[in-house]
Amino acid sequence: MRYEISGKDIILYEDDLELDDVLDTGQAFRWNKVGENAYFGYCLDHPLEISGTNGRFILKNTTEDDFLNVWVGYFDLGTDYSALRTLYSNDPVLCSACGFSRGIRLLRQDSWEALVSFIFSSNNNIKRIKGIIARLAEHYGHFPTASELSAETAESLGYLRAGFRAKYIVDAAQKVASKEVDLKKAASLPYDEARAELMKIKGVGPKVADCVLLSGMYRTEAFPLDVWMKRVMEEYYKDGLPQEFYETRGIAQLYLFNYIRKYKGEEK
DNA sequence: TTCCAGGCGTATC
């Protein structure tokens, strides 16, 4: 990663990044495509318009402070994804998946934002998830805190059209606001304990907990198994994923998920 | 009309 300041913009040079691979693949739900290789979206309440491809990107109207304090972390620019793909290339299936979408990275999201987002993702599709979250942030004028949402009820959240998930959001907000579930502490617990802690929240099962751990707490050993990944495991990894990938299997999952969803999704 | 969507809670065995 290398960058330079150009007027009010930041120019970012990063070979292992494509915006379509990270911002439009179901990792984060607050980005909208505003042109070819161009997106507008948010990390919590930090807005960003970013565009570019093939190793060169422009972060429009971004200060160096915001770049270093928010976006370097968000896009995980301190991690060498070429080295990860070299590791994964020891496995034939992962090797294909890495070649299929080279620009994938793990977005390091805020844990609360990730928790809310992935509760909404349950038995839902990406388009609707994005709509629900957009209505929520628009209603408050910012991404609401747990404390703000803890005063809501399933009924008062009716405008979200979130269906049965509204009551889960209220439960999450109340438990996080009261520290009954302490997201900060959970982030540093051993994996199994952290997962169990998150699953105290109604609407958070194994899959949502793993998504929050991976995307919201940068626990790369978390390995979300959704319907698509279950197909991958049945088809290619009947004996489980090779142990050598354990520590970063969550990132391996991103490549595999994107591969199966696009490749197999278009097949049927 | 029916089915499905990055699952989960509940009931039942």
Added chain:
DNA sequence: GATACGCATGGA
């Protein structure tokens, strides 16, 4: 602990 089933909503 494993396995069915319902669940809000909206698009295909």
